[in-house]
Amino acid sequence: MSFRDDTTVRRVGDTSFEAAIEPGWDIAGNANGGYLLAIIARAITEATGKPHPVTMTAHYLAPGKVGPVVIEVESVRIGNRHATATAKMLVGDQPIIVALGTTTTLDVAPEPLLVDASPPALPSPEDCVLMRPMKPSGDHDRVPSFVDQVDLRLHPEDAGFIEGAVTGKARVRGWFRFRDDEEVDPLGLLVAVDGFPPTIFNAALPVGWTPTVELTAHVRAVPQPGWLRCSFSTRFVTGGYLEEDGEVWDASGRLIAQSRQLALVPRGGTSA
Amino acid sequence: MSFRDDTTVRRVGDTSFEAAIEPGWDIAGNANGGYLLAIIARAITEATGKPHPVTMTAHYLAPGKVGPVVIEVESVRIGNRHATATAKMLVGDQPIIVALGTTTTLDVAPEPLLVDASPPALPSPEDCVLMRPMKPSGDHDRVPSFVDQVDLRLHPEDAGFIEGAVTGKARVRGWFRFRDDEEVDPLGLLVAVDGFPPTIFNAALPVGWTPTVELTAHVRAVPQPGWLRCSFSTRFVTGGYLEEDGEVWDASGRLIAQSRQLALVPRGGTSA
Numbered sequence: 441m442s443f444r445d446d447t448t449v450r451r452v453g454d455t456s457f458e459a460a461i462e463p464g465w466d467i468a469g470n471a472n473g474g475y476l477l478a479i480i481a482r483a484i485t486e487a488t489g490k491p492h493p494v495t496m497t498a499h500y501l502a503p504g505k506v507g508p509v510v511i512e513v514e515s516v517r518i519g520n521r522h523a524t525a526t527a528k529m530l531v532g533d534q535p536i537i538v539a540l541g542t543t544t545t546l547d548v549a550p551e552p553l554l555v556d557a558s559p560p561a562l563p564s565p566e567d568c569v570l571m572r573p574m575k576p577s578g579d580h581d582r583v584p585s586f587v588d589q590v591d592l593r594l595h596p597e598d599a600g601f602i603e604g605a606v607t608g609k610a611r612v613r614g615w616f617r618f619r620d621d622e623e624v625d626p627l628g629l630l631v632a633v634d635g636f637p638p639t640i641f642n643a644a645l646p647v648g649w650t651p652t653v654e655l656t657a658h659v660r661a662v663p664q665p666g667w668l669r670c671s672f673s674t675r676f677v678t679g680g681y682l683e684e685d686g687e688v689w690d691a692s693g694r695l696i697a698q699s700r701q702l703a704l705v706p707r708g709g710t711s712a
Numbered sequence: 713m714s715f716r717d718d719t720t721v722r723r724v725g726d727t728s729f730e731a732a733i734e735p736g737w738d739i740a741g742n743a744n745g746g747y748l749l750a751i752i753a754r755a756i757t758e759a760t761g762k763p764h765p766v767t768m769t770a771h772y773l774a775p776g777k778v779g780p781v782v783i784e785v786e787s788v789r790i791g792n793r794h795a796t797a798t799a800k801m802l803v804g805d806q807p808i809i810v811a812l813g814t815t816t817t818l819d820v821a822p823e824p825l826l827v828d829a830s831p832p833a834l835p836s837p838e839d840c841v842l843m844r845p846m847k848p849s850g851d852h853d854r855v856p857s858f859v860d861q862v863d864l865r866l867h868p869e870d871a872g873f874i875e876g877a878v879t880g881k882a883r884v885r886g887w888f889r890f891r892d893d894e895e896v897d898p899l900g901l902l903v904a905v906d907g908f909p910p911t912i913f914n915a916a917l918p919v920g921w922t923p924t925v926e927l928t929a930h931v932r933a934v935p936q937p938g939w940l941r942c943s944f945s946t947r948f949v950t951g952g953y954l955e956e957d958g959e960v961w962d963a964s965g966r967l968i969a970q971s972r973q974l975a976l977v978p979r980g981g982t983s984a
Contacts, residue, residue: 555948556881
């Protein structure tokens, strides 16, 4: 059981792939959105013949439950450098995700031309707060079983929400890698950008469950092996939506991915 | 001639719309990407029966030239609050843009729950630098005829690139509205988020033409009438790509749209 195994797709037609939402990637029964996008993105890379996602957008239509899925890919353009495709993940006849992505062959360690930011300062992984698997007596809303798959260590300053002590700042920082020393490749980065607790958990707002409407990830390079430094923040909760902006930096100190998602702030949840 | 007229779509089948890329929305012969996305988004709103884009992503495959286009929309899910569709803009058989969008009915003036930022401080529009239509003797690369359609006033601090004096900071701020007092609606915001000169023009980098690979815009609310305050910035030029993050604030001082685009930094252009 590994990210690679659990995101395997099998081509069953010119444009169709079979895959499965495997157990253990869920949060309270619903599969992690980044994991689902990684399955779709793998199908898109195979359909387009280019190995890496450079920009992937997913719109989430319905929760993903453990079981077989079909991914229908339409390659819209295959160019020399880039290829672009749409894809739907279906459970039976029901689309649960629709995606649009461009693939390419990314550089391994490109020299940056401009970097007007720094990786988040984090205590060593040993001094951060390990997100642990859900326990029967635990808080089911806040500790996903998804953390069986990933080794996710929160900055202690941002982890107080676990015990109900929010920082008041809608930010979550921490380290990310897969368990069992499986290195995070560009598809794995799609899990990293959706793998952390919601930033809103640290905001002093009457907002709880915020389902993702849309997630876009940009991948700039193939990450170097090792821990990833991640930072997520939210600046605007308005109009019934919030954004969550993410950055992922690799062990060599380079930015390798950016993400932004738009999540729904349920109207009922904001009137408390 | 107005934004409304120039983005009209005509349904010609269950999933097909006819439209035209009208003259005057181009930059050196290629239509502005936000204008093209607005045409597609209008087709998506009509196909899905919901009036406003809340999140729209476009991948740009080929330049848009003046002339007729067809937009093929596939509505993937029509829900109570949201509807989601993919769409292709075609010239003949060639797709030039593929898009993925979710539509809804946006609030007019939602009360924000969290705003951890401010609108950009700008001198009054009269004291900003008006982007003027291209003149025969002008610099064709930097002054688009697109500015015949929009009233675009740059912050004087960010306008030095026009005369070759870059700030060194990859940022562009300014005011936006349509000419002839046509108010900017949520579809018009798609033009605003792609309407300014590239941030990279203010960076002291050997990078010129940076074609957009992907543009995502989130619309939070229906803007109030009047000038829009806009700010665009780039923090990372690496791996052959750069991002450009945008914010649009309306006359009431509220954030109404966010955008991010991924643009290509041509490999040849970076070795100068």
